[in-house]
Amino acid sequence: RKEVEQDPGPFNVPEGATVAFNCTYSNSASQSFFWYRQDCRKEPKLLMSVYSSGNEDGRFTAQLNRASQYISLLIRDSKLSDSATYLCVVNYGSGGSQGNLIFGKGTKLSVKP
């Protein structure tokens, strides 16, 4: 079983749609959790950290369920510029600085006009 598993893509949605990505992780020792986005042939960029209490940044909401080892990302009112691959990431250290960021394969999102 892979350490981080994500929904297989691609997700093709119209502008304005709400889209949800799910992710599960296998190692209960994981301490910090993130969503990164990666545009085609570009580097991953930190979208947001994910906290146990859930957190929101504008149109983006992230949730963490430690008991189920489950992470989610909700995007409301999708924009064309949201088209990218979304990577679910876990780390054994707090804050995400410690070495081994473990990435899922990513889920590709295409937002259509």
Added chain:
Amino acid sequence: DAGVTQSPTHLIKTRGQQVTLRCSPKSGHDTVSWYQQALGQGPQFIFQYYEEEERQRGNFPDRFSGHQFPNYSSELNVNALLLGDSALYLCASSLVNQPQHFGDGTRLSIL
């Protein structure tokens, strides 16, 4: 404030050759990590450097080695290149307990 910078952007090598990739961390960051990203996959951790020492290593053979300099910049060296080493090589920098930020990467093609 410059972000993480990597060089070169692209590189073409042949099997059996050796390659050195370079990374300058974001200003103020002291920790550098290297990742390999094959097409269609998420990045895979190679190793991390802190205080000029390899602090942690992923599941990569000894052909992959690195170095960190006193100014925190880093190099990734790969010896005896294989076709399977073709990938995007990403450098990330960070401070303790802060998220890692990535450079644009070096795209390495092995012929």
